[in-house]
Amino acid sequence: MKRSLVSSGIKLSFLTFLSRILGLIREMTKAAFLGTSDLADAFGIAFMIPNLFRRLFAENSISVAFIPVFKSYLTDAERDTKKVGTFLNAVFTLVSFLTAVTTVLGIILIPYIAPLFVKDSSQNIIPEMVFLTRVMFPYLLVISVAAFFQGILNSVNVFTPSGFTPVLFNIAVISAAYLLSPRIANSARAMAYGVIAGGTIQALFQLPFVLREGFKPAFTGLKKAFGNPGTKRVLKLIGPTIIGMAAYQVNDVVSTALAGNAGSGIVSSLQYSLRLQELILGIFAVSVGTVILPDLAGLAKRKEYEAFECMLSQAMHIIALITIPISFFLFVFGENLIILVYKTKRFSDESVFLTLNAFRFHIAGLFFIALNRIIAPAFYAQSDTKSPTIAGIGGFAVNIVLALVLIHPMKGGGIALALSLASFANTLFLFIFLNKSKTIHTGRLVRSYIAYALKLALFSLIAVLPLYLFRERLFASFSHLHRFLAQGIPLFIAALVFGLLGIGLLALTNDSSLISIVKHVRNRGKRHH
Incomplete structure (x- = not known):
């Protein structure tokens, strides 16, 4: 069983990376x-609105509320399979009904909501934004059903089909853009049709796997759905989660509305910038956070808090x-990365400037957002979901206030800076709550960490300085080549030199984290041989 779970974990990590x-x-x-x-702004806002409700109702509700309740039913499955089926039917009906009602209301009300996200000079885009939102709003319904199927599969330790569905979604949107753009009014509509197709594929792809596990969800009466003891437990568990998520989503809506009113291209440039940031976070921070949570939980249960503190410090x-x-590296070479990834005829020099300003x-x-995803599991491991939620709400409040202050003088850069400062505030709140728990020596942990972070900042500055001075000459040597080679080759060379300089500085100071990584790699190499 342990081997199969590890295997599933590896597959899921690969699928997440691919996605x-x-x-x-x-x-x-x-x-x-x-x-x-x-x-581009109209498409970004139109997709954000149904996606907002997806995050609010489907994403966390399934993992926090549905899976624990469903698992409790499965323990009694041999005694009462009928009760399991009744519960699934009730939840399926509830999910479908509530998301269908929200979808219909969204389609009706969007002409009154859209103007809030657009500057007066861009009012002519509102009809298109309304059309795009109406096309994509049913995505909420199909993706919520997909999340429900995912909850069923994950409850019985089947992870791969659900991990593969985001890959299918992205393929659907990309394919729609290329196949439909020449045949319909504009490319935004092509991508919108791709979104609804991708969401539908996510639900349909998982259905055969759900049926194979012996579950056949079907509709039941609304009275039975709301009256089912299991759905009552699910709704009770969802409440606190929705409050925390609502704060996050209100923050997202306010930031997008401010960006939309700041000028043309601000919304889309922020989204392009965030996509690059999320890629980096997805590869590193989320992986480390996911890996340490089970171990931290085990140490907390055994009350081995010295080992708990040591593992948290190491992470x-x-x-x-x-x-x-x-x-440090991306601050210097961010422009080149943006040109490499995004630059085309439509993505002009002005687009590069707007995206770089946010990036x-x-x-x-980046450092604080990643750190928050490591500290939060320390609370979850001790069955404390309240503290990270309060810290998150505090961070979002800071974000909204700073975004309102910084948007006018700094445009998109102001909203990006507000998010970074809010992440710093969130980190402070988490450490304050961690100190109150009295299970670990927070002061000692923080002092050690600040000293280490300052050392890394100094080494990074030393390593990046020569690259900054020779940056223009390095890229000029490859400027005659195609964009991917002209930016990619010097970026790779710069990253390699930066990495070697950094590792050299760490080796000179006998850095403990570097030594532990080298030992781990050597041990794995010996085991393979």
């Missing part, structure tokens, strides 16, 4: 067809070792 890469290609496709135009050091050097401020918060 992130395809998500970036999807954003590159959007950049190629729409750039940072009013139409924090690894995150610092990854994100601080990357932040440099997003990168400033």
Whole structure:
């Protein structure tokens, strides 16, 4: 069983990585067809609205509420399979009914909501935004059903089909952009049809696997659905989660509305920048956070808090070792990365400038966002979901206030900086709550970590300085080549030199994190031989 779970974990990590890469290609496709135009902003806002409700109702509700309740039913499955079927039918009916009602209301009300996201000078784009939102709103219904199927499969330790569905979604949107754009009014509509097709495929792809496990969800009466004891437990568990998620989503809506009113291309440039940041976070921070949670939970249960503190400290050091050097490197070479990934005829020099303006401020918060995803599991391991939620709400409040203050003087850069400063505030709140728990020596942990982070910042600065001075000459040597080679080759050379300089500096100071990584790699090499 342990081997199969590890195998599933490896497959899921690979599929997540593949999905992130395809998500970036999807954003590159959007950049190629729409750039940072009013139409790109309209598509971004139109997709955000149904996606907001998906995050609010489907994403966390399934993992936090549905799976624990369903698992409790499965323990009694041999005694009462009928009760399991009745529960599944009730949840399926509830999910379908609530998302269908929300979809219909969204389609009716969108003409009154859309103007809130658009500057007066861009009012002519509102009819197109309304059309795009109406096309994509049913995505909420199909993706919620897909999330429900995912919850069923994950409850019986089947992870691969659900892990593969985001890959299919991205392929559907990318394919629609290329196949439909020449045949319909504009590329935004082509991608919108791709979104609804992709969501439908996500649900349909998982259905055979659900049926194979012996589950056949069907509709039941609304009275039975709301009256089922299991759905009552699910709804009770969802409540606190929705409050925390609502704060996050309100923050997202306000930031997007401010960006939309700041000028043309601001919304889309922020989305292009965030996609690059999320790719980096997805590869490193999420993986480390996911891996340490079960071990932390085991140590907390056994009350082995010295080992708990040691593991948390090690994870924090690894995150610092990854994100601080990357932040310095991307601050210098961010423009070249954006040109490499996004630059096309539609994605002009102005588009590069707008995206870079956001990206440099997003990168400033990369370290804190990654750190938050490591500290939060320390609370979950101790069955404390309240503290991270309160810290998150505090961070989102800081974000909204700073976004309102910074948007006018700094445009998109102001919204990106507000997010980074809010992530820093969130980190402070988490450490304050961690100190109150009195299970670990937070002061000692923080002092050690600040010293290590400052050392890494100094080494990163030393390593990046010569590259900064020779950057223009390096890229000029390859400027006659195609964009991918002209930017890709010197970026690779710069990253290699930066990495070697950084590792050399760490080796000179006998860095403990570097030594532990080298030992781990050597041990794995010996085991393979």
